Amino acid sequence: MGLLDKIYNAIHPTSPVPVAGGPNIDFMEVREGGKVIRYERGNHREAYYGNAYRACALAKARPLASLPVHVYERKGGVRVEAGGYTAKDLSRLLRTRWNPFMTAQEGFRWMDMTKDAKGNAFARVQWSGSRIVAIWPLSGEPEVRMTPAGGVVFKYAGDKFTPAGNYLSREIVWVKSPILDDDGLMGVSLAQLAARELGLSIDIEEFYSKLITNGNHFPGWLETDQKMDEQGMDLLRKQLDDGSGIVNAGKLRVFDRGMRYHSTGYTMVDMSLVEQEKWILQQTCRTLSVPPQEVFDLSNATYSNIEQGALNFANKTLVPECAEIERAFSCVLWDAGIENAYVQFDLNGLLRGNYKDRMEGYRIGLYSGFYCPNDIRAKEDMPPYEGGELFLRPTAYATVDPASGEAVYPTSEAQQGTGGSGEDPDGGQALNAIHEDMRARIAERLNEGGDTEKFRDFATRVLTPYANACTMARIEYDIQADIEEIVANEGY
Numbered sequence: 001m002g003l004l005d006k007i008y009n010a011i012h013p014t015s016p017v018p019v020a021g022g023p024n025i026d027f028m029e030v031r032e033g034g035k036v037i038r039y040e041r042g043n044h045r046e047a048y049y050g051n052a053y054r055a056c057a058l059a060k061a062r063p064l065a066s067l068p069v070h071v072y073e074r075k076g077g078v079r080v081e082a083g084g085y086t087a088k089d090l091s092r093l094l095r096t097r098w099n100p101f102m103t104a105q106e107g108f109r110w111m112d113m114t115k116d117a118k119g120n121a122f123a124r125v126q127w128s129g130s131r132i133v134a135i136w137p138l139s140g141e142p143e144v145r146m147t148p149a150g151g152v153v154f155k156y157a158g159d160k161f162t163p164a165g166n167y168l169s170r171e172i173v174w175v176k177s178p179i180l181d182d183d184g185l186m187g188v189s190l191a192q193l194a195a196r197e198l199g200l201s202i203d204i205e206e207f208y209s210k211l212i213t214n215g216n217h218f219p220g221w222l223e224t225d226q227k228m229d230e231q232g233m234d235l236l237r238k239q240l241d242d243g244s245g246i247v248n249a250g251k252l253r254v255f256d257r258g259m260r261y262h263s264t265g266y267t268m269v270d271m272s273l274v275e276q277e278k279w280i281l282q283q284t285c286r287t288l289s290v291p292p293q294e295v296f297d298l299s300n301a302t303y304s305n306i307e308q309g310a311l312n313f314a315n316k317t318l319v320p321e322c323a324e325i326e327r328a329f330s331c332v333l334w335d336a337g338i339e340n341a342y343v344q345f346d347l348n349g350l351l352r353g354n355y356k357d358r359m360e361g362y363r364i365g366l367y368s369g370f371y372c373p374n375d376i377r378a379k380e381d382m383p384p385y386e387g388g389e390l391f392l393r394p395t396a397y398a399t400v401d402p403a404s405g406e407a408v409y410p411t412s413e414a415q416q417g418t419g420g421s422g423e424d425p426d427g428g429q430a431l432n433a434i435h436e437d438m439r440a441r442i443a444e445r446l447n448e449g450g451d452t453e454k455f456r457d458f459a460t461r462v463l464t465p466y467a468n469a470c471t472m473a474r475i476e477y478d479i480q481a482d483i484e485e486i487v488a489n490e491g492y
Helices: 003-011 045-051 051-065 083-097 104-118 195-214 231-243 275-286 304-335 354-366 373-379 424-451 452-470 479-489
Strands: 018-022 069-075 076-081 097-099 118-128 130-139 143-146 154-157 165-168 172-176 220-223 260-263 341-346
Touching: 051 104, 051 275, 051 304, 069 083, 083 097, 083 104, 083 130, 083 304, 083 341, 097 104, 104 118, 104 130, 104 172, 104 304, 172 304, 195 424, 354 373, 354 424, 424 452, 424 479, 452 479
Parallel strands: none
Antiparallel strands: 018 143, 069 076, 069 341, 097 130, 118 130, 118 172, 143 154, 154 165, 220 260
């Protein structure tokens, strides 16, 4: 009995009540009415043998593991790097190495793939006093127990990196799959939910492998009028075996004893093997919430739906996955009494989009006063410059009277400008710069596709924000006249 067990038993003399736990061994076995109706596979590692499942699992785990992660706290409503050596210890491990044998990227990748395959992923946080020194993945699943006082303890059988014994909640990181069991306590294996598809995928891959390796599978049968004894059958089998294999592929086969070959006429296409593989991949993608394009299935892909699919994948799959892991590691700090600290992935790299869209977003944020130049440079991993911490103040906006709903424009000479028309000179320069950029984008689209109705709609959408700004600044502006001018300038 370990020291922790002795201390725990002294504090809680009544034995904890088992809640759930134990490794799910034959998770691929699904029964109805006492009969196995789905494929029986030994354990979760069998799922990795299926190419479709492995591709989908890696499509999620690899980008997630590549994201920077930090430990923060809030001071005065502002997010800052967490202080205190415990939070800094955890932050360092999550950014560098979980333990001497595993990098942080490997750890997160293991955690995400394991919780999908097995339903739950457990890792041990190794403490030395009040310091966190390592994070160790658990190869098995501990038994989750409820203490008489309402706490949770994890009873683990042990492995080569974690001794057997009872572990407190601050020592165990527990991440579950999105699907929970009836009690809502344990995660359900996504591989189990896709057992039928995974089993079929493995069988098809084995069929292809044996077909190529043996080289003697053909859709037909042999027939002879002669009576064949056991010796003759053995000779025939030897002839088939001798002509099998990759090195004999394409060679003509000759049989004695008046053998005649009858073909069934079935081909790979006739047996729908290719379509079955596509169907299996699609079903596996649905189970793991991965768009087919992320596993290089571009059969139904277009430029627009690839871009939108990537965005949906990030927002609806990877962001929730990150949130689950964030909360699991944050619970370690909270259970240790550090309630104001939390773990958070940096999702800017994941959601930053392509270069053109990213620059457009920065431009809007800069001119709206949301970003300062140094904020943008930091997001692009560029050093700040002196004066870049200053924000631009939007000037082409009006205050709305809450009673009447009418716009109330500034009346001071400094705010009105020299002409007293409500135009701000500096604000007008910024607005003109934005307008010229919009016109350049519209001209580029015009030269690409010509003067069409689709182009007109695009130009109207682009110029609408500028038109709204002109209205608020009481500047006369006609969208359609502007479009006609652009078309004329480009020679259309």
